[in-house]
Amino acid sequence: MKKQIIAGALALSTVIAIPAAMAKVAAPVAKAATKEKVSISGAWVRPSMMGKDMTAGYMKIKVTGTSDTLTKVAVPMSIGMAELHETVMVDGSMGMREVKQIVVAKGATLVLKPGGYHIMLMGLKSPITVGQKVPITLTFKKMGAVKVTATAVE
Numbered sequence: 001m002k003k004q005i006i007a008g009a010l011a012l013s014t015v016i017a018i019p020a021a022m023a024k025v026a027a028p029v030a031k032a033a034t035k036e037k038v039s040i041s042g043a044w045v046r047p048s049m050m051g052k053d054m055t056a057g058y059m060k061i062k063v064t065g066t067s068d069t070l071t072k073v074a075v076p077m078s079i080g081m082a083e084l085h086e087t088v089m090v091d092g093s094m095g096m097r098e099v100k101q102i103v104v105a106k107g108a109t110l111v112l113k114p115g116g117y118h119i120m121l122m123g124l125k126s127p128i129t130v131g132q133k134v135p136i137t138l139t140f141k142k143m144g145a146v147k148v149t150a151t152a153v154e
């Protein structure tokens with residue numbers, strides 16, 4: 001069916017109505033394809049330490065096809081809240097701060113890891129224990145929301 005429409009458009013390229021119909025056919029396909037341009041692997045969170053209501057999550061985010069910008073991270077309210085953080089050295093001691101966004105170049109892999117960028121999980125409603133699955137939603141400027149499940153491992 002799709003092939004017929006395209007063939008028709010090529011044959012009647014002077015008719016304005018047909019290219020418009022083609023655009024309608026092409027749009028959902030293009031949208032589905034862009035979702036696949038970010039692939040996330042190795043997502044894990046550190047179990048929270050006794051008496052601490054915070055921990056961190058890590059993963060590898062590979063962006064292909066286009067550059068994109070990670071603008072937001074979130075976890076369900078039943079778990080707590082999340083922020084994008086980076087680890088920084090301040091006067092020789094390790095600290096961290098929130099970052100509003102991270103630009104990932106086309107073809108690059110953004111690695112969230114201990115001592116670097118990480119997803120800070122704060123205000124935990126209950127401790128995160130080994131084996132627990134934590135759903136994390138990452139929002140990208142171009143690709144929109146991408147959901148990933150991170151497992152708590154030591």
Ligand SMILES: [Cu+2]
Pocket residue numbers: 056085086096097118119120
């Ligand atoms: Cu942090």
